[in-house]
Amino acid sequence: MKSILEELYRGNLNPEEQMIPTDPEYRQLNRKLSDLMLEAKRRFSEDDFKTLEEILDLNGETSSMVASEAFVQGFRMGALVMVEVFWGTGEVFKE
Numbered sequence: 001m002k003s004i005l006e007e008l009y010r011g012n013l014n015p016e017e018q019m020i021p022t023d024p025e026y027r028q029l030n031r032k033l034s035d036l037m038l039e040a041k042r043r044f045s046e047d048d049f050k051t052l053e054e055i056l057d058l059n060g061e062t063s064s065m066v067a068s069e070a071f072v073q074g075f076r077m078g079a080l081v082m083v084e085v086f087w088g089t090g091e092v093f094k095e
Helices: 004-009 025-043 046-087
Strands: none
Touching: 025 046
16 A cells, blocks of 8 residues: 555545545435435426536535545644644643
């Protein structure tokens, strides 16, 4: 197995592709969403359904951006926690 640094450098780390929420409601909500989309496809005109799909795609893109930023901020916060663990609070270097 390659090191995490090599995988990061090569752009092979995509945690969002491997995440599956463990919340028990996740599958139920996805099933409900699928059912509602099938109903909308049946009831809406073709143009209206395409508009709905575009709205959902754009919502997915913005959600992905928020998740990405949350990941970055969480990583930074974790790194700051490690700095504090190693150096203590307050001053970074003691005289």
